[in-house]
Amino acid sequence: MATNEELTEQLKSREYEAGFITDIDSDTLPPGLDEDVVRAISAKKDEPEWLLNWRLEAFRHWQTMAEPQWANVHHEAIDYQSISYYSAPKSDDDAPKSLDEVDPKLLETYDKLGIPLREQAFLAGVKNVAVDAVFDSVSVATTFKGKLKEAGVIFCPISEAVRDYPELVQQYLGSVVPTGDNFFAALNSAVFTDGSFVFIPKGVRSPMELSTYFRINAMNTGQFERTLIIAEEGSYVSYLEGCTAPMRDENQLHAAVVELVALEDAQIKYSTVQNWYPGDENGVGGIYNFVTKRGECRGDRAKISWTQVETGSAITWKYPSCVLKGDDSVGEFYSVALTSNYQQADTGTKMIHLGRNTTSTIIAKGISAGHGQQSYRGLVRIGKDAEGARNYTQCDSLLLGKTCGAHTFPYVEVKNSTAIVEHEATTSKIGEDQLFYCQQRGISEEDAVSLIVNGFCKEVFNELPMEFAVEANRLMEVSLEGAVG
């Protein structure tokens, strides 16, 4: 069967389209990390005393922690002292009031990525999407603010939220992912520079999908995003996050923290398309993506849904999780991950059932090609009091090529006898019988492979909001293109 080999070849040589560097002056701290750096970041952001103390506490905690070694990934040791922890576009001194004031080079960068910031041109004519574009570390442009404000929705950079809504931030920041949760979360808590803040008040349905594009730009600066989303009683929000990064030879560290809080009857839908630079075909360069994402269903009947399409990054270490505290609350995790060349991904989810009649669904699809190594690592824990809890887990892996790997490490811990937990996993290559069936009906081999891969991912893509489904499809096409059409 030539198809798989061809496919592998194509994947190997797949070029990173978004790889370019925008040359603008950055206001960057020298590499290194100590308390002074934490203080400097806090000072640069004009932060209140409590937040500085919070950061310092996190930093001190971080110093006592060791980098986790359990993930099934291999990389050179990270020298945390060689990273610069702050980098902001120069124009930060005079924050732009509108798009016209934004550094044109910056806008150009987005244009090259095909992410026009301008409202009308947004996402090939898809309207009603607000973008809080994060360029390196400082949010530079926010759109649709007025319309959201009208609905009572707060959607702004977190640094702004600290200034304008300090009591909200103080109440919720670190309440889902505590500062000492894990090594990377502690690091993030100490040095986070920016991120998004979303607050949906009681009973409000967000009038549009909220969307943020992240981008790493300046050389040698890690990106430490902090996102906090709070959905009050009975509210609904769909949040989209997408990432691209320019080509680099040195590994860059990305350690974001995302916290979601859903109160009674609230729903949060969080979608990610991650396409950081994965390194070249020899495994040189690429982003280290060590992310802590966790949502808490605090109230009864709350629902949190994670959907992710992971095609980028040299190393991904990411477990979007749901803590189902409220009775009848629901957690969902839909994921497609693609690793090719020398990419490594250790990703999955945790579903912690604490409330009664809580339900969770996990659908994870992994595609591995080239020398890619992929692990699904998941935890389903049913607590003592989680009467009537239900979980269904399915993880499937598709292998393209002799040198790739696919691994599954599901943990199931059940402490309640009324729980029903099911876990299923399969691993296979594209079935020759499936290919034969398609070809026998006049579909070319390439089309058949494309068809099968599409079908394999469909269950997850269906969960993406329309705009993202388009992008995700495009991404998979780019990733698998030459081989299938």
Add this chain to the structure above:
Amino acid sequence: MNDQMNDHVHDRMSESATFTEQLQDRFVETQKSLPGAHESWVRVLRKSAMDQVVSQGMPNTRHEAWKYTDVKKYLDRLLADSVEMPSLNVSEEMLTAFSFDDLDSLRVVMIDGKVSQALSSLKNIPAGVRIESMADMFAKEPDVIEAYLHDQHVSGAFAALNNAMMSDGVYLEIPDGVVVEQPLHCLFLSASGDSASYHIKNLIVAGECSQVTVIEHYASIGESTAFINAGTDVELHAGGRLEHYKLQQSGSKEVNIGSIRVHQHRDSYYHSHSVAFGAALSRRDIHVEMNGEGAECALNGLYLVGGRQHVDHHTRIDHVRPNCRSRESYKGVIDGRARAVFNGKVVVHENADQTDSAQSNANLLLSDQAEIDTKPDLEIYADDVKCAHGATVGQLDMKQLFYLRSRGLSEDEARNVLMFAFADEVLTAIKVPQVRKYLERIAFEKLPHGAELDGLLG
């Protein structure tokens, strides 16, 4: 909070450091009296295994492989002196409780870690087949077992400790092409009331195209608080077939830890049944390495636990060569405050194409105080493979329950029928009818109200 946690880790580390030192002292004391002391390779093997124990430390819950199983409170038993002579005189009659009806079998009986020639019965052994005590092999023919033991690399502190301290066990050798019709029943009895530890080592070498059934049976008489640390090594040559039963019926205060390591050559077939009913804490590490094309293995397991029992199965199947097939099915019923752990790993190595592997673990939780921690792992480094695994935790089907109730069965009867059917699926794979019947009876009695409803079994 975290500082506290760190302190704990330090505590534990220093504790286990002093513990392994004590263990090493004990090893140095007893070393000379352990079998094979006159052979240099045996001394080297024991010494390096002990070094591994010391450098690795005894497992604690910070170790991934021991995350759910805490052995700490039982470790002291490893330091207790093993009894010189069985304190209880075991008679032939006492063994009837542990024999299988009219089964015509070869029998080796070990009392408190030592082979008892008087109780063993080895009649009509086919020509060329050797059934010996391991202690004798170490003493008289160490060269014969050297090839299988001398450069053994084991993972895990208990397996290493077993290599360091192994004293006796069963040696079974079957020449090429010989089919042993009678099953070999190896009965390991604890009869002493002391907290002694036994490091049992069994070695099975099955020649090309040979066939044999081995029953490794652990049980106890009286209130034993023994710590059994067993190791069974199997070498299965090309085309060999081994039916391997491991029945664990240890006393309720015993600790039964052990490993089974199987090395399969081409076209060989290994079938393991691991049934665990007893012990306060039991743990089995079963590691099958399929090192020849066309090899096949099937691992079945059943655990029925209640009270405060703890049962742990860790299995690992390595598909090293192409065209191998593995099947695994473990089932468990957990009641009371018991806790069950299952970890099944399947590793498909590079180039092990045409691998076909399926694994499943199903659990019935009967009580809110019971806990199950299951983790079916897959690690795959080849592409032309078919691998699947599944794990479930649940309760009895209400519809099935209703069906039986509507046919006039009482609630207890209906529940037992369904539970028994659930567990029996594993037992039906047992090919020796007498063994199956024996186990079915024990399984049924282990179920809630099982003893009262014995009539249902027929």
